[in-house]
Amino acid sequence: MANNAVAGSDDLFQRKATGLLRGWSVWDGFIYAAFSINLITLGLFTFSYAPFIPDGSLMLAIILAGLYLVFQTVTYASLIAVMPRAGGDYVWTSRVLGGGLGFVLAVTGWWFILWHWVPIYADLLNKEVFVPLAALLGLDGTVAFFSGASGLFTASMIVAVVASLYVSLGMRAYARIQKFCFYGGLIGLAVMIAILLFSSRSDFVSAYNSGAQDLFGAGGNAYQATIAAGEKAGGLSTSSAVYPTLLLIPFLAFFNLYSNWGATLYGEVRGASDFRKNIYAMAGALVFTSIFAVILLLLFAKTFGWDFYYAANANFWNGEGPVSVWPYPGMLVAMLLGNPVLQIILVAVLSLWFFGWTGSVFLSSTRVVFATAFDRVLPEWVSRTTNNGVPYAALLLMLIPSIPVSYAYAFGDNFATYVLDAVLVIAITFLGSTVSAALMPWLKPDIYNASPIARYRILGLPMITVVSIAFGVFLVFCIGQWLFNDLYGANNGQSLIYMMILYAIAFAMYAGFRLLRRAQGMDLAMVYDEIPEE
Amino acid sequence: MISKLFSREPDTRVYFATDIHGSETCWRKFLNSGKHYEANVMVLGGDMTGKALVPIVEEGKGHWHATLLENRRDFESEDEVKEFEESVMRRGYYPFRTDPDQMSELESSEELRDKLFHKEMLGTVERWMQMADEKLDGTGIDCFVSPGNDDQFEVDEIISEAKRVRLAEGEVVEFGDFQMVSTGWSNRTPWDTYREEDEDDLAERLKKMTSQITSPPEKTIYNFHCPPYGSGLDDAPEIDENMRPKHGGRSLIPVGSKAVREALEEGQPTLSLHGHIHEAKGNTRIGNTLCINPGSSYEQGQLLGAVVNLDGGKKVKRFVLTTG
Numbered sequence: 003m004a005n006n007a008v009a010g011s012d013d014l015f016q017r018k019a020t021g022l023l024r025g026w027s028v029w030d031g032f033i034y035a036a037f038s039i040n041l042i043t044l045g046l047f048t049f050s051y052a053p054f055i056p057d058g059s060l061m062l063a064i065i066l067a068g069l070y071l072v073f074q075t076v077t078y079a080s081l082i083a084v085m086p087r088a089g090g091d092y093v094w095t096s097r098v099l100g101g102g103l104g105f106v107l108a109v110t111g112w113w114f115i116l117w118h119w120v121p122i123y124a125d126l127l128n129k130e131v132f133v134p135l136a137a138l139l140g141l142d143g144t145v146a147f148f149s150g151a152s153g154l155f156t157a158s159m160i161v162a163v164v165a166s167l168y169v170s171l172g173m174r175a176y177a178r179i180q181k182f183c184f185y186g187g188l189i190g191l192a193v194m195i196a197i198l199l200f201s202s203r204s205d206f207v208s209a210y211n212s213g214a215q216d217l218f219g220a221g222g223n224a225y226q227a228t229i230a231a232g233e234k235a236g237g238l239s240t241s242s243a244v245y246p247t248l249l250l251i252p253f254l255a256f257f258n259l260y261s262n263w264g265a266t267l268y269g270e271v272r273g274a275s276d277f278r279k280n281i282y283a284m285a286g287a288l289v290f291t292s293i294f295a296v297i298l299l300l301l302f303a304k305t306f307g308w309d310f311y312y313a314a315n316a317n318f319w320n321g322e323g324p325v326s327v328w329p330y331p332g333m334l335v336a337m338l339l340g341n342p343v344l345q346i347i348l349v350a351v352l353s354l355w356f357f358g359w360t361g362s363v364f365l366s367s368t369r370v371v372f373a374t375a376f377d378r379v380l381p382e383w384v385s386r387t388t389n390n391g392v393p394y395a396a397l398l399l400m401l402i403p404s405i406p407v408s409y410a411y412a413f414g415d416n417f418a419t420y421v422l423d424a425v426l427v428i429a430i431t432f433l434g435s436t437v438s439a440a441l442m443p444w445l446k447p448d449i450y451n452a453s454p455i456a457r458y459r460i461l462g463l464p465m466i467t468v469v470s471i472a473f474g475v476f477l478v479f480c481i482g483q484w485l486f487n488d489l490y491g492a493n494n495g496q497s498l499i500y501m502m503i504l505y506a507i508a509f510a511m512y513a514g515f516r517l518l519r520r521a522q523g524m525d526l527a528m529v530y531d532e533i534p535e536e
Numbered sequence: 537m538i539s540k541l542f543s544r545e546p547d548t549r550v551y552f553a554t555d556i557h558g559s560e561t562c563w564r565k566f567l568n569s570g571k572h573y574e575a576n577v578m579v580l581g582g583d584m585t586g587k588a589l590v591p592i593v594e595e596g597k598g599h600w601h602a603t604l605l606e607n608r609r610d611f612e613s614e615d616e617v618k619e620f621e622e623s624v625m626r627r628g629y630y631p632f633r634t635d636p637d638q639m640s641e642l643e644s645s646e647e648l649r650d651k652l653f654h655k656e657m658l659g660t661v662e663r664w665m666q667m668a669d670e671k672l673d674g675t676g677i678d679c680f681v682s683p684g685n686d687d688q689f690e691v692d693e694i695i696s697e698a699k700r701v702r703l704a705e706g707e708v709v710e711f712g713d714f715q716m717v718s719t720g721w722s723n724r725t726p727w728d729t730y731r732e733e734d735e736d737d738l739a740e741r742l743k744k745m746t747s748q749i750t751s752p753p754e755k756t757i758y759n760f761h762c763p764p765y766g767s768g769l770d771d772a773p774e775i776d777e778n779m780r781p782k783h784g785g786r787s788l789i790p791v792g793s794k795a796v797r798e799a800l801e802e803g804q805p806t807l808s809l810h811g812h813i814h815e816a817k818g819n820t821r822i823g824n825t826l827c828i829n830p831g832s833s834y835e836q837g838q839l840l841g842a843v844v845n846l847d848g849g850k851k852v853k854r855f856v857l858t859t860g
Binding site for chain 1: 546557561564565566568569572573583587588589590591593602603604605606607608623626627629639642649652653685686725727728729766767768771772773774775778779780781782783784785786787788789790812813814817818819820821833835836837838839843845853854855856857858859860
């Protein structure tokens with residue numbers, strides 16, 4: 003036995019004891035954070051909304067939001083430093099602001115709303131994988147199928163099955179799959195950049211006209227027709243005014259608000275270095291993704307032409323133009339390859355960005371369901387697992403509701419509009435954690451003062467408070483715009499009522515289980531009560 | 537049907553916490569937990585002792601410096617030093633005062649560091665037992681403590697001398713109609729700790745202990761520091777050969793004991809209490825047995841625990857995991 007004390011760094015002597023780990027790799031943390039904000043899958047789709055605000059600068063908005071959201075990464079790195087291994091938004095909010103608020107915000111933002119993200123993921127799967135691949139393979143019927151309601155529902159079921167498979171395989175397997183997909187996806191991104199870099203505008207015009215004819219039956223000069231239709235619809239970029247640029251940011255939140263997804267810390271807390279590493283991983287991913295987004299957009303401007311890029315996206319949303327499918331940049335770049343096999347390979351390799359990310363729709367949710375069950379707010383059976391450790395009950399609680407939700411999204415008359423607030427609900431959950439962070443030094447002084455960040459102050463205030471207020475301003479701005487500005491389509495009355503119903507169900511669940519536990523002699527106040535020290 | 541939803545008056549309410557690793561705050565909270573949660577029985581699982589020594593180096597003329605959580609601190613008065621010492625103890629580390637010469641010796645001598653660790657760890661446990669004797673006297677609450685794989689064997693001797701705390705390691709103890717058997721031994725870990733052994737040896741140890749139980753399963757509790765393999769209560773970050781978490785800590789693997797799992801499957805006690813893996817807070821069922829690992833946040837001064845109502849039924853139904 004070797005229980006010898008070892009000379010630690012920084013004037014600390016440690017002995018060999020269970021759980022003492024060396025620091026994790028920032029690069030690994032970076033990979034998983036980069037996957038959460040996923041430039042190819044989420045980013046490129048989000049940028050297609052830019053023509054709705056033609057007088058704003060998309061690139062400037064990406065840079066501003068990317069830099070500003072560093073406050074988000076510092077806020078979450080601070081929460082992790084103060085309450086590590088806590089399990090995320092639910093635990094932070096419930097421990098600081100109260101169990102009821104923590105439950106309602108987490109259950110709506112991490113559980114209920116992710117049922118609605120299944121068809122959203124499916125829509126991306128269709129637009130970025132199935133439709134382009136089917137088009138490149140010349141399967142016109144398949145293109146039509148995956149562009150319609152049945153295709154959307156089918157893709158939703160594929161998303162649900164793939165996400166369930168990842169959850170069933172466990173975190174070890176999923177971490178490996180994600181890493182494989184990241185490196186494969188990076189190769190695809192590098193190839194995409196190289197093709198854009200070494201192709202001229204005339205190469206693209208010729209390739210697009212040819213591709214539009216061969217793949218989608220759009221004859222004539224489809225390139226010029228696209229720009230003309232976009233211009234007619236007022237969808238071309240006109241200027242770079244400041245306020246319209248800021249108004250693009252709530253659109254961008256659909257893609258860049260999630261660098262904190264899965265933020266946690268394992269092993270013992272060493273101190274400030276762990277805090278910094280979390281910032282490096284999350285903020286690094288955010289800044290890296292934002293930089294690459296701008297590089298891609300610059301290359302789109304060079305090779306596709308900025309007017310064409312805006313017009314193609316505007317046409318898709320307006321239902322105009324010679325090509326009816328969404329102008330997925332991966333497919334547009336693939337058109338430049340000429341060779342159908344290479345085209346298919348490029349789109350397939352880029353699809354790794356989607357498949358490495360798919361698990362996020364269920365994985366974090368199952369964690370929240372477990373955390374609430376451990377707090378006895380939900381019944382014990384929801385935390386049951388198979389002998390192999392598959393959390394089947396929590397998984398079914400994600401999977402089963404996602405089926406009717408996907409069906410209603412695909413085939414319902416108005417249901418798709420109910421889902422418009424999907425990002426808003428997540429932002430409200432993040433706002434709960436942000437308020438918890440801001441108030442932590444006062445509401446949980448003992449825990450805060452014992453943390454490695456307690457010494458950091460800005461203008462005499464705790465740093466965690468200052469950065470979380472800064473991030474809170476971002477969230478409030480976005481939430482305000484979504485709620486009160488018609489531009490985003492998210493202030494649809496039916497959609498808001500539907501979301502309020504979800505909050506009401508969560509509140510009723512909390513109140514009901516709290517009353518039940520009290521009747522059973524197990525007051526849930528015990529979960530959050532602090533035992534006096536003296 | 538509806539009446540089943542509501543509880544019978546429990547025969548016994550147990551409060552369980554574990555892995556406090558030298559945290560003064562957690563120990564003080566533990567001593568108050570019985571009263572706070574109205575529990576008849578308090579059980580502290582293993583790993584009471586801390587993992588680090590924090591030197592406070594005298595630079596002369598009333599100046600001191602120390603480093604905690606990678607933050608260097610300088611002190612100009614005795615009060616400042618005392619305040620720092622308290623913050624170190626709250627975290628579960630052992631502060632000690634020294635000078636540059638002794639620091640040099642400690643840095644170069646493993647033996648000296650071992651001796652100092654020994655002295656600080658055992659001294660703290662001794663002081664804690666005195667606190668327990670004072671605090672629990674007259675409360676009528678039973679308090680059981682069983683050291684874990686990170687605790688050296690001398691800890692047992694100190695606990696066994698306490699008046700109001702009972703050493704539970706390797707013993708069948710009774711409260712009310714219930715019997716509880718405890719051990720802090722675990723399967724092998726990468727840290728080569730005090731109380732770990734191969735699965736076969738652990739299985740043998742557990743068999744010897746559980747064979748002494750005379751109560752029926754519904755009146756039996758296993759308090760095994762190590763969680764059962766593959767239960768979810770044993771999910772820990774996968775580490776590489778340099779003890780670094782793989783995949784940024786996101787890859788989790790089961791590291792619990794197969795021997796413990798077999799013992800639970802065979803004995804089917806109504807309740808099993810575990811710790812060891814701080815990240816793996818939760819509860820699960822193996823057959824009729826409710827298995828609990830409340831996790832540990834000792835560094836933050838939070839005493840994670842579990843309140844369990846035992847009513848002698850076939851299955852434990854009323855329990856809650858707490859964040860004290």
